[in-house]
Every structure is written in C-alpha cells, then in structure tokens.
Amino acid sequence: MEPSGPSADDNRPGRSAGVVRAMERTDLSAVARLFTQTFRKHRLQPAPDLSGYLETVFFTSPLYSPDVGSLVHLNEQGTIDSAILAIPLEFMVNGRPMTARLLCAFMSQGKSGAAGAARLARMLRAARQDFCFSDNASPVSADHWVAAGGLALPIQSLEWHRTFRPMAAGLERARGRMPFMGKLPLQRIARVFDHFIRRTKASFAAAPHENTTSAPISPDQFAELALGMMDRFFVHPVFSKPEFDWLMAAARLNTSLGALYCRSVVDVQGKVIGCYLYFGADGRDAVVLNVLCLERQEAAVVAQLFADLDGHGYAGARGMAQPFLMNAVLRQRHLVHRHTGYFCLSTRHADLKAAAVGDGFYAGGLASEIWSRLLHDF
CATH class of the missing domain: 3.40.630.30 (Gcn5-related N-acetyltransferase (GNAT))
Structure with a gap:
C-alpha cells in the first residue's frame, strides 16, 4: 500500500490547506461524530458504544498498521472533516500474499469536508494501490472508483x-x-x-x-x-x-x-x-x-x-x-x-484485475463488510 501521508501532488502550491494522515485512537470521538452526522442524520449524538466499536474493528486486527488502516483529513483548523474507515485483510494473489484494504465508510462534512474527501480519494487511485475494495459502495462512489481506474463487479454487487x-x-x-x-x-x-x-x-x-x-x-x-x-x-x-x-x-x-x-x-x-x-x-x-x-x-x-x-x-x-x-x-x-451496494476494487496489478473480471476471484462473507455493526446498528 502507499504511505498514508499526502502525495507530492496534493501539496503543490495553490492546493487547499489540509492534512491527510492515518487515523489515530485519539480521533475516535471525532470520527464517531462524523459517522453519525453523515449516516445517521436522525441522531443528535453518536451512540454511546460507537467509539469503542470503531476502536475494536479498525485498530485491533492482527494485520493492523497505520499504512493499511483508516485515513482522516484535517482542515485548516485541525478538525477532522472527512475520513475513510478501512480494515486490512490478507489475500493470496497468484500465490503471493498481499494485504488489502476493505473500505467500510467514506464520509465528509461541509465544504472543507468535500475538498478533504477528494484528497482522500486521490490517495486510493488504482495506480497507487496493491488492492483495496468495498462491497457496499453507493452509485456515486462506484462512478468514482471506475473513473479512477478501478472496477465495479456486477455479480458481487x-x-x-x-x-x-x-x-x-x-x-x-x-x-x-x-x-x-x-x-x-x-x-x-x-x-x-x-x-x-x-x-x-x-x-x-x-x-x-x-x-x-x-x-x-x-x-x-x-x-x-x-x-x-x-x-x-x-x-x-x-x-x-x-x-x-x-x-x-x-x-x-x-x-x-x-x-x-x-x-x-x-x-x-x-x-x-x-x-x-x-x-x-x-x-x-x-x-x-x-x-x-x-x-x-x-x-x-x-x-x-x-x-x-x-x-x-x-x-x-x-x-x-x-x-x-x-x-x-x-x-x-x-x-x-x-x-x-456496488462491489468495487482498485489495484495496480494486471493479474489481479484480470482475475476479478473472470472466474478466479473470491471475496465476501468474513472478507467483506456484511458482518459489521456499522451496516445494521448505531
């Protein structure tokens, strides 16, 4: 996977200020609020156990490291205005092990959040990824995946x-x-x-x-x-x-x-x-x-x-x-x-992409988001 900091392109003069970095445990309360504002608009405050669940799912995997974990964008005031939650999963690709990112939630808030979301999306372009995927993408998100060189798999969707x-x-x-x-x-x-x-x-x-x-x-x-x-x-x-x-x-x-x-x-x-x-x-x-x-x-x-x-x-x-x-x-x-929801993936590896559009690709179940409480709870 690419390093989780912003690329040189993202720091060119004229770009809007902001920082992309790996999510840290100290971010959990802010991310819980952002999740609730984005996906649970009927709630005024995050569920009491949401922060603890986010910590368990996104920090305690035996494969976790900041390089393959979740990403956040901080605006000029140092406030998290957008984030991508991700779980690392180990796959075998033509006999070689590879750590993939399962993207579970892409969220933003306000104008700066929209700019931050765009920067986060650039971090996950197909040309920069070994393997990242989502099994629950919205139509708009699926269009972004494809525009950035990724795939939307029709059957798994x-x-x-x-x-x-x-x-x-x-x-x-x-x-x-x-x-x-x-x-x-x-x-x-x-x-x-x-x-x-x-x-x-x-x-x-x-x-x-x-x-x-x-x-x-x-x-x-x-x-x-x-x-x-x-x-x-x-x-x-x-x-x-x-x-x-x-x-x-x-x-x-x-x-x-x-x-x-x-x-x-x-x-x-x-x-x-x-x-x-x-x-x-x-x-x-x-x-x-x-x-x-x-x-x-x-x-x-x-x-x-x-x-x-x-x-x-x-x-x-x-x-x-x-x-x-x-x-x-x-x-x-x-x-x-x-x-x-759309099953989308991004990869810079031609053999993985070819397997995904053929019969040689298997993901889903435990290696997906279907079991997550974020889909059914909070």
Missing part, C-alpha cells in the same frame, strides 16, 4: 434472497424499515399463516440434493476446509488463524443478526464436499457469509445449504452473489436478486 416462509419474510422486511415492529408480537401470527401457505404451496420448502447430508463443525474446522476449497481461485482470502479468529470475534459482536454457525456438507461416500458459515436468529432471515465447495459440487452444496436453513425454521436466507455459485443458486424457487 447483487444479494440473493430465498424465501422459505413468506409471512415471516415480509415481517423481516418491514422490521428493517420500521424497527419498532420488532417489539410487536407478530411472529406467532406469521408462523400460523406460513404453516398454511407451505401446506398449499410446497415449493416454498427447500429440497436437499440426493445423497448429501450436513453436520455442525467448529470454526477451526470451517477455516481448514475453506482454505482447501479456496485454492481453486486465483485471488482469495488467506484466513490465517490469528486473522480468522479476530474476524469471527468481530463478527460475533453483531448480535442483531443472531449467532454464528458453521456446517459441512458430506456426500454419500462420507467425503466433505462443501462448507458454509452463517448468522441465524430464530424466525428471521439467515445471513449466509461464506459458501465453499469442491469443483462441480456447487449444485449439491447449495441445495443442502437451503434445505438446512429451511429445516431450522428461518424465514428466508440471503447472501452475496458469487459467479461460481450463480448457476446453482438460480435453480432455487422463490429466489430474487437485489442490488444493495
């Missing part, structure tokens, strides 16, 4: 949603728009209606692939299986034990999505052909983080995944679309794809 229990799934969507509905005793009513609907329309039930079963596994077992199954990709997360353990601990802080579960998928010969990791809360949507499998086992693993989640009583299931799983996922009934 979609989220699939498979409905098992339509009344409960509708309640889940309503809860997302009107949080107060979560306090109303509506789940029991939805359960009664869903029981009747599923009896009259059997296609809501997900059928497993023939001759496959699944079983719960530990996070360590999941990491070991996932590492072997990601070898098929030119670019994929490393998930070293220190980093994987940290990611799992950080993800578990998002209790609004439920508990984290890992499962393996086994064929009739007893061979493990896939594994997956997901959040689950009773009666709500399961949020699938990662699905991995052996080559040519996509259909069997995806069918078993949906049958499992249906069997556990979830309203539905959702997760990031992946090119290698598209054909298997599209075979499901009562499935839709939604655009929730």
Whole structure:
C-alpha cells in the first residue's frame, strides 16, 4: 500500500490547506461524530458504544498498521472533516500474499469536508494501490472508483434472497424499515399463516440434493476446509488463524443478526464436499457469509445449504452473489436478486484485475463488510 501521508501532488502550491494522515485512537470521538452526522442524520449524538466499536474493528486486527488502516483529513483548523474507515485483510494473489484494504465508510462534512474527501480519494487511485475494495459502495462512489481506474463487479454487487416462509419474510422486511415492529408480537401470527401457505404451496420448502447430508463443525474446522476449497481461485482470502479468529470475534459482536454457525456438507461416500458459515436468529432471515465447495459440487452444496436453513425454521436466507455459485443458486424457487451496494476494487496489478473480471476471484462473507455493526446498528 502507499504511505498514508499526502502525495507530492496534493501539496503543490495553490492546493487547499489540509492534512491527510492515518487515523489515530485519539480521533475516535471525532470520527464517531462524523459517522453519525453523515449516516445517521436522525441522531443528535453518536451512540454511546460507537467509539469503542470503531476502536475494536479498525485498530485491533492482527494485520493492523497505520499504512493499511483508516485515513482522516484535517482542515485548516485541525478538525477532522472527512475520513475513510478501512480494515486490512490478507489475500493470496497468484500465490503471493498481499494485504488489502476493505473500505467500510467514506464520509465528509461541509465544504472543507468535500475538498478533504477528494484528497482522500486521490490517495486510493488504482495506480497507487496493491488492492483495496468495498462491497457496499453507493452509485456515486462506484462512478468514482471506475473513473479512477478501478472496477465495479456486477455479480458481487447483487444479494440473493430465498424465501422459505413468506409471512415471516415480509415481517423481516418491514422490521428493517420500521424497527419498532420488532417489539410487536407478530411472529406467532406469521408462523400460523406460513404453516398454511407451505401446506398449499410446497415449493416454498427447500429440497436437499440426493445423497448429501450436513453436520455442525467448529470454526477451526470451517477455516481448514475453506482454505482447501479456496485454492481453486486465483485471488482469495488467506484466513490465517490469528486473522480468522479476530474476524469471527468481530463478527460475533453483531448480535442483531443472531449467532454464528458453521456446517459441512458430506456426500454419500462420507467425503466433505462443501462448507458454509452463517448468522441465524430464530424466525428471521439467515445471513449466509461464506459458501465453499469442491469443483462441480456447487449444485449439491447449495441445495443442502437451503434445505438446512429451511429445516431450522428461518424465514428466508440471503447472501452475496458469487459467479461460481450463480448457476446453482438460480435453480432455487422463490429466489430474487437485489442490488444493495456496488462491489468495487482498485489495484495496480494486471493479474489481479484480470482475475476479478473472470472466474478466479473470491471475496465476501468474513472478507467483506456484511458482518459489521456499522451496516445494521448505531
């Protein structure tokens, strides 16, 4: 990654005054206020635990260093008026390890903030980056990524949603728009209606692939299986034990999505052909983080995944679309794809860019922002 200070171009005579530097722990209160002003306009003050969460997520990763962490811009008065929050993640790119920046929030306030945001964006131009990406960019941000030499990946910019229990799934969507509905005793009513609907329309039930079963596994077992199954990709997360353990601990802080579960998928010969990791809360949507499998086992693993989640009583299931799983996922009934944010990346490496537009790229789940409380909380 490039050093986190401003470039020589940014300090030419005539440029507006200001400093770009790595975010420090002493900045957390100011960044929490900036986040709240930018993304939570209905709140007058930051949530009491926001600063602590920002410190945990953006300073305690075993890969953290100022060179691959978050950036802030200070105006002439020394006030932070714009910032980019970033988490370092280790990837393997054509056999060589590389530390990427996962960009989680790009925020600014006022006129000086707009100028600061422009300076921050220049710091992250594709020509200067080994690898940085975001899985939740807005349309305006995606346009900036592409204009600066980056990519917007169309498939990974979609989220699939498979409905098992339509009344409960509708309640889940309503809860997302009107949080107060979560306090109303509506789940029991939805359960009664869903029981009747599923009896009259059997296609809501997900059928497993023939001759496959699944079983719960530990996070360590999941990491070991996932590492072997990601070898098929030119670019994929490393998930070293220190980093994987940290990611799992950080993800578990998002209790609004439920508990984290890992499962393996086994064929009739007893061979493990896939594994997956997901959040689950009773009666709500399961949020699938990662699905991995052996080559040519996509259909069997995806069918078993949906049958499992249906069997556990979830309203539905959702997760990031992946090119290698598209054909298997599209075979499901009562499935839709939604655009929730652009998956964008920047890199100066031609082989990484070529993998991203082909079939050799894997990111998402734990190696993305989907688990962060910043998307669901505060």
